[in-house]
Every structure is written in C-alpha cells, then in structure tokens.
Amino acid sequence: MGAESAAGASRSAVVDAPDEDRLLTVRDLDAGYGDLQILAGVDLDVLDGEYVVVVGPNGAGKSTVMKSVFGLTTQMGGAVRFADSDITGLAPEEIIHEGIGYVPQSDNVFSSLTVRENLEMGAYILDEVPEDALSAVFERFPVLEERQGQRAGTMSGGQQQMLAMGRALMLDPDLLLLDEPSAGLAPDLVDEMFDRIDDVVAAGTAVLMVEQNATEALSRCDRGYVLANGENRYADTGDRLLSDPQVRQEFLGG
C-alpha cells in the first residue's frame, strides 16, 4: 500500500485481491441526482465477508455511494460490479435479485404493517416466505419475534432499525448496505446496534456501512474509506485510519 509514512493511512482506494474474493467492485464512479453530480471518480471495494465503512463530513457523498450501488442514483460514468455480474445502471428491483440488501437511513419500515408483515415484504421476490430466514432473523433480533403482531410504526427507533435490518436479511444477501444505522438512536442503543452488525458480519454477510459515528465504526470494521466532496481521500484498515494524525485532524475531530 502506498502509505506516506509508516503510520500514515493509505490514499489508494483499490484493493489487490484475487477475483474470486471480490464481492463489490466500484471503479471510477460518477453519479448524482438528475443533472447534479455528487460523486467524481469514486473507487471502492468490498471483499467476500468483509466489513467496510464509509466515513466523511456531511455532504461528502457517503449515502450517494450506497444509493449508487443499489441503483437509486443517476450513474454518469464508471462501473459497478457485483460478484460476477456488471450491475452498472440496473434498477433496485433487479439488483435485489443479485444478492444485495439495502437499509435506507430513515423511513425504513412500513409503519402501518405489522413486524411480521414487514419481514414478509423483505422476501417479496420469493414465492414463499423462507421460514429458515425468518427464524434466523427472529433468533438474531428476539424483540421482533415477541412483537411480530405489532404495527412497526408504534415501535421505538431502535426496534425499527432492527426491523429494517431484519427485513433486508430475509433474502440472506451476500452484501448488506447500511445507511447510518445509528442515526437517531439513544447512545446506549448505538453500541447494541453495532454489536448486532458485528453478529451479521460474523455470520458471513459482507457489510458496507455509512456512518456518522466514525470512530466507533472504524474501530469495529475491517476497512474504511474516507470520502470528501464526492471523492476518495483515504482508504485503509480501520485501525490505521484511526491512528493517522492527519485523518484524525481532518475528519475525526482531532
């Protein structure tokens, strides 16, 4: 890695890995909304089973990266590959068949549907509700099993966040995209949320996560990307990003 000093974080966003280990490969991505370009030449890799975090200041384009992977933005250039297929420019309803799950930052549950119905909707593209996936979700988030008949909109923010994650896990995706899962949660719930994400990673699902809570997220992940103004700034293991004085000063508040 082209580090500037022994302890400095790498600026190279591209990971060297054999093709069979590659899950998500984003190259030179230009994307935005309508005519408004947000991302310029973004590179990003997620390997099989890897836990990758994207951090950066507000307006850096973190969520836009996530949405672009899931086909929710206007793609203006570059390429997105997932496993063996080119998913550049595909619509979300096609991408979900490839094995990517997406949890939006807000409004991420169907509030008038029950908890169980929300989970069933997560498996809409299957002919039948996968019982094993459902029990796996219930096992991971016991509160969802206890409250399966409750309307999602009447649950607390933390429970809704777990439901949103559970819904995305119903298809047992290879890659889970999480957009600021800790947003709006009480501080004691934030740690619990991160623990649950660790569990998901431990079970073999790769996670690509955007997070405001940068220090905590970087300390738990395998690798992190620092984005600013829609461009790559740093990319390295979480620990090295956290220990780089320049990264700390510029992006992590000292």
Next chain:
Amino acid sequence: MGIAETYSRGRRLATQNPVGVVVAATAVVLTLDLLGALATGGVAVSRVGRLVWDGLMRGLVIGLAGIGLSMTYSILGFANFAHGDYTTSGAFAGWAATYLLAGLGRADVGSLLLVGAGGSVFGAQLGIGVVATPLAVLAGLLTAGAAAVVLALAVDRVVFRPLRGESGIALLITSIGVAFALRNLLQFVFGPARRGTTDAGAVPDVEIPLADGAVTVGAHDITLLVVASGLMLGVHALLQRTKLGKAMRAMSDNRDLARVTGIPTERVVTATWVIGAALTGAAGYVLVLWKGTMTFNDGWLLLLLIFAAVILGGIGSIYGAIVGGLVIGLTASLAAVWIPASFARAAAFVVMIVVLLVRPTGIFGGRSTA
C-alpha cells in the same frame, strides 16, 4: 415540553371542545326530538325503519364505490374525479349485457346493447329482475366489473401512466378532463334519457312488520346487501391475508421503500386499478338494479357523496371508505325525518364537515389502507 406548548395545547382543546359540545348537544336534541315524535306518533316507527334500510342500501353502494377511490388515492396519490364515471361506464356495460341476455330474440340486438336508448326497449318489458332473470343479472354484474377494469386500465395506460410522478394537482385536473370525456361519451352513445331497467313490480319482497307498519325488503335489496358486503369482505381478506394485498398496503405506506424491497411497483399499481375499478363497476351495477333506473350522470352525481364518504372516513383507508359510506348514506336518508327530503343530501355534507372539524384526518385518518 415548554410553557408555550402547554398553552397552545390548552388553546387547542379549548377551541376543539366547543365544537364537540355543540355536536353532542345537537345529537342529543335531535335524538330526543325523534324519540318524542315517535312516542307521540308524529313520526311513524316504520317510516324511520324504512329510512334506515334505504340509507343502509345507499351507504353500501357509496362505500363499495369509495373503496376504489380511496385505494387509488393511497397508492397513486391523487383524487380521481373520473371515478364516478367509471361507475356509470361499468353500469352501462353491465346493463347492456343483462339486456342482451334477457331480451335476445325479443328485441333487436342494437337496442338491447344500447340499453334501450331512445325508448326502444324497456327493462320492465324484458321482465328483468334478480329472481326472474338471475343469469342475466349475474352476467351483467360480472360484465360491469370487467368493463370498468378494462376502462380504468386503458385510461391509466393512455392518460395517467405518462403523468406518473407528476403532482397530485396535475393528475386531479387531468382526471376531471377524463370524467367529462367519459360522461359525454356515455351520453352520446346511450342517450341522455333516464330509463327504467327492471321489472320493479315483479320483484318479490317481504314485509317485515315493525311497530306501527312494516319495512319492505325486496329481492334487489338483498342482492345489493349480499354483493356489497361480500365484495367488502373479499377486499378485507385480500389486503390482510394475501401477498398482493400486503404489498399494496406496503406501497401506500412508503413507495420508495417498497421499491428497494423488490416489490414490483407498477404491477401493484395495475392491481390497484383492477380491484378498485371492479368494485366501482359492480357498485354501479347493483345501484341501478336496486333503484331500477339509470342515466348517464348517475356516477357523477354519486361522486360527490363518494368523496364525502371517503374524506369522512379518512382518505386512503378502505375501512374509512366503508364506514364513511354508511354514515353518509344513513344521514342523507334519515335527515328526511327532520328536513324536506330534497335537502337530505346537504345534510350528509353537513355531517361530513362536522366530523372533519372534530377529527380533521377523518375517522380512520392516517392509517393508509389498513
């Protein structure tokens, strides 16, 4: 919570309560007045019974037609003013089928298909009724639903789909245009005259004795009751039990999330049109069967009451549409106890306004199709 908020909450209560008090007081006065009139014989009990029954029938039709309006509102996000004319179009298609089946060989096919336009053939003359010609009526009911579905899908394809994503106002105004076009087309094809469609005298009925008289319940009343409540139960089961119904509720909740969940949103939109239109076509058909007459602007006139019902119940909720329909139907009918029958419709709107004053989101407000 600051003092200012406590204050404003107090003020909200203070401004809301008077309305509630006035409403409650008015209800009590009207009830006492009715009880007094009943006791002294000023109003016959059987007359009230007949009005309640009549209101129930109207309410079921309004509620059934309102479900479709409410569904398209909650899933497509606009108030479809052409909905009433879908009702009429379905009814005309259905009655054309009924006339054809009941009158084949007895009148020329053209007159039958035009539902006796220009007085060429009459329903009474064909002996149409649910007991006398059950197959013709059943076929008519199914045709009415199917024709309304075809019409709604065609209009969606040509008019509304290109405007998907436009503002609700643009769609609403477009739908008013569609309504005018449909109504004038119906008038052009079927003629402007009101016509009798059933052999009303030959429809069997039973007199249910009630205190000082009787309430007449005819076979067509029962047909309306069975068809409307059966379809309502069917929609309920569809929305709560089936995957499609759950997807419809999910989509009315949060369209963007439905899309990232993999729900095929355009297919759900199509299903919404199909179900809503089938119900409204069936409502139009049974309304004509029950009333025994039809004309080209029936649906347009009914639309005001349908809107009142849907808004009263909480727009977007199908249960709100059903309850709202019953409230509007019963009010419009029962108001004749106190005021001249020609003002009874106005009473329904007064009730709607009062309910909205007390509960601005409607009875089932904010529960979107659930």
